Amino acid sequence: MKKKSNDYSGGSFADRMSLLSQWLDNSDKVLIGAGAGLSAAAGLNYLDEELFRQFQPEMVAMGYRYPYELFERDKLNWPPAREWAYNVRHVNFVRYVFPPSELYKKLLKLVEDKDFFVITSNCDRQFMRTGFPMERVFEAQGSYDRLRCIEGCTKETWNIKPFIDKLLPLIDSETFMISDESAIPRCPYCGAPLFAAVRSYEGYLDERERYVDWLMSATEKKLCIIEIGVGFNTPVVIRWPFERLTYAIENAHLFRVNCEYEQWPGHGGFPMVPEELKDKATPMPFDARKVIEHLYNERFGT
Numbered sequence: 001m002k003k004k005s006n007d008y009s010g011g012s013f014a015d016r017m018s019l020l021s022q023w024l025d026n027s028d029k030v031l032i033g034a035g036a037g038l039s040a041a042a043g044l045n046y047l048d049e050e051l052f053r054q055f056q057p058e059m060v061a062m063g064y065r066y067p068y069e070l071f072e073r074d075k076l077n078w079p080p081a082r083e084w085a086y087n088v089r090h091v092n093f094v095r096y097v098f099p100p101s102e103l104y105k106k107l108l109k110l111v112e113d114k115d116f117f118v119i120t121s122n123c124d125r126q127f128m129r130t131g132f133p134m135e136r137v138f139e140a141q142g143s144y145d146r147l148r149c150i151e152g153c154t155k156e157t158w159n160i161k162p163f164i165d166k167l168l169p170l171i172d173s174e175t176f177m178i179s180d181e182s183a184i185p186r187c188p189y190c191g192a193p194l195f196a197a198v199r200s201y202e203g204y205l206d207e208r209e210r211y212v213d214w215l216m217s218a219t220e221k222k223l224c225i226i227e228i229g230v231g232f233n234t235p236v237v238i239r240w241p242f243e244r245l246t247y248a249i250e251n252a253h254l255f256r257v258n259c260e261y262e263q264w265p266g267h268g269g270f271p272m273v274p275e276e277l278k279d280k281a282t283p284m285p286f287d288a289r290k291v292i293e294h295l296y297n298e299r300f301g302t
């Protein structure tokens with residue numbers, strides 16, 4: 001019989017929450033890894049058709065259903081005027097219209113008195129906007145905030161906000177293009193297009209170094225590792241390193257919170273936690289909101 005993904009370790013929701021709760025309270029250090037599933041639980045869901053209808057009606061008219069379908073839109077070969085129309089709408093909504101999330105604030109309250117660190121692949125800046133001390137956050141995929149020269153002629157980067165403010169009124173809703181091509185962001189040095197500065201912006205290496213230093217300081221400690229909503233989009237950023245850390249650090253335990261696990265392609269090849277970690281990892285196939293609010297209510301009431 002095929003083994004189910006969460007056969008080993010765990011027990012009921014209450015059993016797993018109680019184990020997580022004990023580790024959270026009794027660990028010297030807490031490492032959080034957050035992926036798209038955390039922001040989805042907070043309401044910023046890249047599979048949400050209703051939100052997409054509100055904020056990208058022209059895209060819906062073209063037959064798209066949700067933002068996730070457009071994550072690899074480079075294959076569509078859109079002209080820059082379309083790319084920027086889509087991009088400024090998307091970033092404006094995710095980064096400026098959507099409010100700082102109460103769920104993130106609850107997560108902060110759970111760990112703020114601990115020696116904690118966050119690594120995230122989310123670009124939406126929710127950690128910053130909800131008051132996390134950014135010297136304890138590593139945005140491993142950068143954020144939507146910075147743009148860089150696509151040709152890399154300079155290390156300088158530019159804030160996207162002034163471009164959003166300039167371009168939003170220039171979106172032609174008939175063609176869904178920026179109506180004035182001269183307004184499209186270009187490098188002031190070489191004239192090449194500007195593009196999201198994912199890992200190449202000022203300060204990225206410092207951020208990464210702080211994260212690595214913190215991890216090095218955790219190797220001999222009791223370490224509670226909580227992974228929230230990390231899928232298989234970029235597993236090399238959080239998911240696989242967390243498995244190796246859990247394996248390598250003697251007194252560590254991994255709690256893998258992911259309610260959509262079963263739906264991910266490739267699921268058949270990957271158990272929810274690897275068998276080698278069966279005594280050191282607990283699969284938590286529950287919604288991130290349910291897990292965070294349970295811990296929060298236990299400590300601070302509803």
Ligand SMILES: [Zn+2]
Nearest residue numbers: 149153187190
């Ligand atoms: Zn340039």
